[in-house]
Amino acid sequence: MTRGTRDADGLRVDEAFRCGDCENEWYYTRNRCPDCQSATFSTYRLREGELVAYTTVNVTPPDVRSANVLGLAAFGDVRLIAQMSDDDPEVGDSVRFAGQYELREGGEKRARLTGVDGDG
Amino acid sequence: MTGVTISGVGITPFESDAERSALELATAASEDALDDAACSLEAVDSVHVGNVLTEALDVQGGLANAFVSAVGLEGVRADRIENTSASGASATHRGVEAVASGASDVAVVVGVEKMSDADTSTVTDAISKLTHGREYVQGITLPSFGGLAAGAYLDRYDAPREALAEVAVKNHENAVDNDIAQFQKEVSVEDALDSPVVADPLRLYDCCPMTDGAAAVVLERESDAEGVHVRSIGSATGTHAVAERPDPIEIESVSRASERTFADANLSRNDVDVACIHDAFTVLELLELEEIGFFERGTAWEATMRGETARDGAFPVNPGGGLKARGHPLGATGLSQVVELVWQLRGDLRGDRQVAGAETGFAVNVAGFGNNSVCTLLEAP
Numbered sequence: 101m102t103r104g105t106r107d108a109d110g111l112r113v114d115e116a117f118r119c120g121d122c123e124n125e126w127y128y129t130r131n132r133c134p135d136c137q138s139a140t141f142s143t144y145r146l147r148e149g150e151l152v153a154y155t156t157v158n159v160t161p162p163d164v165r166s167a168n169v170l171g172l173a174a175f176g177d178v179r180l181i182a183q184m185s186d187d188d189p190e191v192g193d194s195v196r197f198a199g200q201y202e203l204r205e206g207g208e209k210r211a212r213l214t215g216v217d218g219d220g
Numbered sequence: 221m222t223g224v225t226i227s228g229v230g231i232t233p234f235e236s237d238a239e240r241s242a243l244e245l246a247t248a249a250s251e252d253a254l255d256d257a258a259c260s261l262e263a264v265d266s267v268h269v270g271n272v273l274t275e276a277l278d279v280q281g282g283l284a285n286a287f288v289s290a291v292g293l294e295g296v297r298a299d300r301i302e303n304t305s306a307s308g309a310s311a312t313h314r315g316v317e318a319v320a321s322g323a324s325d326v327a328v329v330v331g332v333e334k335m336s337d338a339d340t341s342t343v344t345d346a347i348s349k350l351t352h353g354r355e356y357v358q359g360i361t362l363p364s365f366g367g368l369a370a371g372a373y374l375d376r377y378d379a380p381r382e383a384l385a386e387v388a389v390k391n392h393e394n395a396v397d398n399d400i401a402q403f404q405k406e407v408s409v410e411d412a413l414d415s416p417v418v419a420d421p422l423r424l425y426d427c428c429p430m431t432d433g434a435a436a437v438v439l440e441r442e443s444d445a446e447g448v449h450v451r452s453i454g455s456a457t458g459t460h461a462v463a464e465r466p467d468p469i470e471i472e473s474v475s476r477a478s479e480r481t482f483a484d485a486n487l488s489r490n491d492v493d494v495a496c497i498h499d500a501f502t503v504l505e506l507l508e509l510e511e512i513g514f515f516e517r518g519t520a521w522e523a524t525m526r527g528e529t530a531r532d533g534a535f536p537v538n539p540g541g542g543l544k545a546r547g548h549p550l551g552a553t554g555l556s557q558v559v560e561l562v563w564q565l566r567g568d569l570r571g572d573r574q575v576a577g578a579e580t581g582f583a584v585n586v587a588g589f590g591n592n593s594v595c596t597l598l599e600a601p
Binding site for chain 2: 111113126127128129152153154155156157158159160161162163164165168170172179180181182183191203204207210
């Protein structure tokens, strides 16, 4: 897979998938529903989730900010890891995607996770 | 039982910046393994090469073909197996299957990596491309997953930060008298706690280094040669995207692969005397020990702090220093675990370096952050 396809999944960072047959939801792109293998699915926008874990990464690839605060968040059954705009989050925080940032230098601008009550 | 025996092993020193090329390292390890097996080149009929980065770092394509030519093997079946950090164990798996099925009489399995062929950021980026595309966009690296899991583990079980440091201290201590280890020096809990943060709460001393090195084994049928028995070898995949796991501290590929391997061997966890665990990050040693069932969930950290996993403890783990201190040359790591177990099970080692009375050894080699795991159970000759 080239880096171009990886960046250009044609998806917004806050978009997830919903199966048209069994209504299962998932985030990480695949060709079929992981539960019922249906190839019929659509995308939807993630709204509010909960922070399950986070880490501040100091050693990052050359085109990624340092420090890179990453959060593991649950939007219902959908879980994902994404960059956070808050430096000091807490497990259990409510989070949503907001803002426009270059997640990798020179890449398309995308939203980061931010605390719903924060100023992020 | 597979009916396959490991008749010889070879390994190069693991080091930060080897003078020899990847091809030369692989050749040296294989020649040592063939000498150890007292096996001639003419007898070898299949070659299985574990390697991750030589193409990504623009060094060598077609490594298996270059290797057989360099060693002086002609007309054998040969290919290269890539399964990220578990390439070495996957190559071993393919070699065992070749001999067990009768397709091969004598198999040479070699794993090699020369990570100093490129600068650190290039290698880090090459490794991070094993992630899902939607993970890669976020700048996620392997230590990022380790930091998330370590934070969750310490929170869940109310474990002190020192618990992670103790894994590093133990594995460094074990590497002091391992002549091929990259770091033959002790570190203290304070050293580990004071080292720079890599991915909070993981610090530098919680993370394995980048390493150059090669390791090899010769496999033959038990009816044809003496050696350490391969009781079973098994693997399983996990989710590609790490976040899709229902629990951030579970690594399902490890539990699945280990269940298969114990079932195939008709052995239980209690039968194992010594284990090599894939401690790319200190927290992984704890998580994997619990996934495999050597310890109950949430208890491996206390057992480690009590010294149970020390080389003279009730259940020695990583007696050669593990990935943390022996080093982690990606494609060679799975084979270096097998070499360590063979030394222990043959009783080759001296003094405290030898685990007393080791009859059964277990290894787990993990690809990515649990994308795929390969387990091996070995038994003394």
